[in-house]
Amino acid sequence: MRNTIFAALKFCSVFSLSSLGAMSALPVEQVQAACRGGKGIGVHRTVALNTSGGRRYGKSHGRAQDFLKHKEVVLTFDDGPVPNITPKVLHELDQHCAKATFFMVATMAKNNPSLARKVANKGHTIGIHSYSHKNLGQQSGANAVKDVNRSITAIEKAVGRDVAPFFRFPYLSENKSVNQHLNRLGYGVFAIDVDSLDYKFSNPTSMVNRVMGELNRKGKGIILMHDIQKVTARGLGQLLDRLNSEGYKIVHVRGRGGKDPQEPILVSSITEKQNKPKPTIVASNTxxxxxxxxxxxxxxxxxxxxxxxxxxxxxxxxxxxxxxxxxxxxxxxxxxxxxxxxxxxxxxxxxxxxxxxxxxxxxxxxxxxxxxxxxxxxxxxxxxxxxx
Ligand SMILES: [Zn+2]
Structure with a gap:
């Protein structure tokens, strides 16, 4: 009885908020219908991250801002975009109504500007992943900072607008000068919680098992994948289904403070919508x-x-x-x-x-x-x- 009430309340609060806010242009039922007949994982919540003050995300860097609750995940794809794989990744995300963050390499975005724009236009978040994927930890401070500046300019030019103030070091190899520079720019530094190791796998199921195993051990986290790996495109649908069936929820991260042009919108959870209460009489004693x-x-x-x-x-x-x-x-x-x-x-x-x-x-x-x-x-x- 109590569960019925809570499920109903949950639905009502989401429903009423979404009908009041920016969500009005995106009817809930349409979103639900598009997601594998209402069974897609969808986006559980969107978080606008305040990246000022040199904030860091992902436990692999040690000290990190923890904005995820138990069983929440953030999907991230690095190193793209590339024509033969990124579109397949986008397709799978669409099929499940999921949103992700793409840490682009500037040379890739420059070579595929329409694809970079497509990623942004689909409502995914774009972050920076260096100019040409050099190991910035092995560069001089001045060179590394120059690389970062060039990469931001090139990626924003390719995408055609500002991107989120999110940076991820290639190979997660940090450079102190770059960290200070990013801090001044108001960028947050992204590390990872769960490494898919997708570049090591040829079998999609093995990759999915690896991710789910790590997630079950850690309970939540920022997942690293690469939209330059075929196995990732092939296994993504399976991964999203597994996440859904095992009770994980997707959190979509965005920048805050005007840098990220797409303001966070309230996106209703598909899981919550599936709990839509049937009109029932609830007799209760409180x-x-x-x-x-x-x-x-x-x-x-x-x-x-x-x-x-x-x-x-x-x-x-x-x-x-x-x-x-x-x-x-x-x-x-x-x-x-x-x-x-x-x-x-x-x-x-x-x-x-x-x-x-x-x-x-x-x-x-x-x-x-x-x-x-x-x-x-x-x-x-x-x-x-x-x-x-
Ligand atoms: Zn990379």
Whole structure:
């Protein structure tokens, strides 16, 4: 019972927020339908990272900002874009309605500018992964900083707009001068939590097993893959399905502070949408939950005037039928609900009442009564609201 309520609440909060915000241009149902018939993993949440102050992400660098909750993952692809593999990766992400971060090498983006733009236009995040994938840790500070500056300029030119202030060192080999420089620029440094080792595998299932094994050990993390590896494109769909079936959720990271041109949008979780509550009567024995159950019903469908009239007519029929076994109990409840005297006759009061009215008018007494006779209450409520 409680689970039903929580699932319903979860759905309602996402639904109402998305309908208010930037999400309005992206109907939830359409997103859901596009994701493998509603079974795609989707994006659980989007996080705008404040990268100022030399922040670092991913445990492989040691000290890191931990923005992930248990069973949350961030997908990252390095070294592209390349024409024969990046489009396949994009296709798989589309199929599962997933979003990722692509750490591009400037020479690759320069050679494939339309592909680089395509990655950005699909709503993925683009970060910087050096100019030509040199080991910056082995370069002089001045040369390494020059490399970084060139790479940012070239990648932004190829993509046609600013990219996220995210940098990942090739081979994760850091350079102190570059770190200081990135700090001044407001860039965050990305390391990794889970290395797919995709370059070592030829069998996609082996790669997927490797990632899932590491994730199950660590519980969450930033996953490193490469969109220059064929095995990655071939195994990505399988990986996304495994992540979904094993309860992992995708977090999409974006930059904050105007550098990343695409403002974070609220993206509803597919998992949450699958928990969409069916209109059910929730009889519960606490005040808060009772109120909630009514709210949920209201949010799902607003009855037409004719439906309200019909419901009232049905209530009257039921209450005036002396053979109805729940009549006596309902009458008792209604009497309690109408503790304050009014000018209406008793019969009129009965006719004009709905179950919601009873709750609204005298919740405490109604609930006290309910606690005394829970089963009778459930039966009564079910019978009265079934037409709504
Ligand atoms: Zn790389």
């Amino acid at each position: 005040n808060a939950e009772s109120t909630t159950s009514w709210t949920i019903r209201k949010s799902i469908s607003t009855p037409t005037k004719e439906a309200v009239k019909q419901k009232k007519r049905k209530n009257v029929r039921m209450l005036t039928n002396s053979k109805n076994p729940i009549r006596a109990k309902l009458k008792k409840r209604i009497t309690i609900a109408n503790a304050k005297p009014s000018k209406k006759t008793k019969k009129q009061k009965v006719a004009s009442l709905t179950a919601q009215d009873i709750f609204k008018r005298n919740k405490k007494k109604a609930l006290k009564q309910f606690n005394k006779n829970k089963l009778a209450f459930r039966a009564a409520i079910k019978g009265r609201i079934s037409t709504n």
